[in-house]
Amino acid sequence: MERFTITKDENNFTFLQEDITSAIEFRRLLHQYPELSGEEYQTTLHIKEVLEAHQIPYESVLDTGVTAIIEGELPGATIALRADIDALPITEQNDVSYKSKHVGVMHACGHDAHTAMMLAVCKILKRHQHLINGRVIIVFQPSEEDAPIGGAGPMLEAGVFDTYKPEAIFAQHVWPGLELGKFGVMAGPIMGNSDRFKITVKGKGGHAAQPHTTVDPVIVTNQIITAIQSIVSRNVDPFDPAVITIGQINGGFAPNVIPDVVELKGSMRSLSDASRQLMKTRLLNISNEISDAHGAEVDVEIKTGYPATVNDPEWASVVRNVIQESYGSTSVPTLRPSLAGEDFSKFLLEYPGVYYWLGIDEDEPSYPLHHPKFDVNEKAFEFGIDILLKLTISALDQLNN
Structure with a gap:
């Protein structure tokens, strides 16, 4: 059964129901056997097996992950598509036939779906090489969840695009909170800067009955948090989104002992570079000044993470037009950016492109990303595959013309 048709030069560029079915089956395989960042060896092997079965050439620049190359039969521009492949350290709570068999590891961010849809795109593009003007590089990227290092940066450093440099790059992410058949496309920032910090307050411990002989790091830490x-x-400018979250506090070992040390860890998220730098500076100043006032020592470690994911405005317009031509003007609602981090941002620092969201909600809201009950609505596959294909052809045509 034919699902969608892209008319190109009086030829039909199609994909079939069996393409969707195969993608869903592959997604469920990956979902049952998820692998953490940097450990995606079997996932990479499964991807390579499919590529080899369809005679799609590929290369690897890291221990995990793989890059497929689709050469059109006609000369033209080069673009890239990216799918992330790693899972999260979460124990799945869904009662489904394809539930994770790896306790404590789960595809809770939809990377299994991204990989499966992108493999379907590989196979369909391979089938229609005679209609492609140019080259498509498909990056199956490891370690997206491994902030602050990630996988995009190491792939770039290892030369993922040394042979063929893309003139544009695109990525799609399933998105709970967005209705099935809808897409999130923005010009400019769509995902935030994401940095992590650790503050270690060093006081002078002692007996709980004699606080005057101590420098209490619990009190100091409490004031720093506030x-x-x-x-x-x-x-921070109130019109410039930002948030600071404390996620972990460690200190003390008995109710009647004032400890020597308290440690806290957290994250800072923002959209603009100005707010990002301001937050880092103020965090350092506040921690040092409060500690000095109490006679405590403090060590502040800030790990710069992923930069904001900033879409190219012209390419965002192309993506929006491709979607609306297929699904109508209401298929791309006005949305606000997310302050979650995303290492596709590092690709966008080097090459223009777009990161966009694929809606999955139907009837009831989906569980959020990174939740132990998160699951992908597989009805979204036909929308996701369709737009990836149409965007590929449209982007190549745009560049070639």
Whole structure:
């Protein structure tokens, strides 16, 4: 059964129901056997097996992950598509036939779906090489969840695009909270800067009955936590989204002992570079000044993570037009950016392109990303595959003309 047809030069560029069915089956295979960042060996092997079965050439620049190359029979531009392949350290709570068999590891961010849809795109493009003017590089990227290092940066450093440099690059991400058949496309920032920090407060411990003989790091840490929340509310421009979150506090070992050390860890997220730098500076100043006031020592470690994911405005317009031509003007609603981090941003620092969202909600809201009950609505596959294909052809045509 033919699903969708792209008319190109009086030829039909089609994909079939069996392409969707095969993609869903592959996604369920990956879902049952998820692998953490940097450990995606079997996932990579499964991808290579499919590529080899369809005589699609590929190369590897890291231990995991793979890059497929589709050469059109006609000369033209080069573009790239990217799918992330790694899973998360989460124990799945869904009761489904394809539930994760790896306890403590789960595809809770949809990377199994991204990989499966992109493999379907590979196979369909291979089938229609005679209609392709140019070259398509498909990057199956490892370690997206491994912030602050990630997988995009190491792939770039290892020369993933040394042989063929793309003139544009695109990525698609399933998105709970967005209706099935809808897409999230934005010009400019769509995902935030994401940095992590660790603050270690060193005091002088002692007996709980004699606090006057100690320098209590618990009190110091408490004041630091309260004060750094004023960074967003009192220092950052209220029209420039930002958030600071404390996610972990460690200190003490008995209720009647004032500890020597308390450690806290958290994250800072923002959209603009100005707010990103301001938050780092204020975090350092506040931590040092409060600690000094109490006679404590402090060590502040800030790990710069993924930069904001910033879409090229012209290419965002192309993506929006491709979607709306297929699904109508309401298929790309006005949305706000997310402050979650995404290492596709590193590709976008080097090459113009677009990262966009694929809606999966139907009837009831989906569980959020990174939740132990998150699951992908597989009805989204036909929309995702369709737009990836149409975007590929449209982008090549745009560049070639």
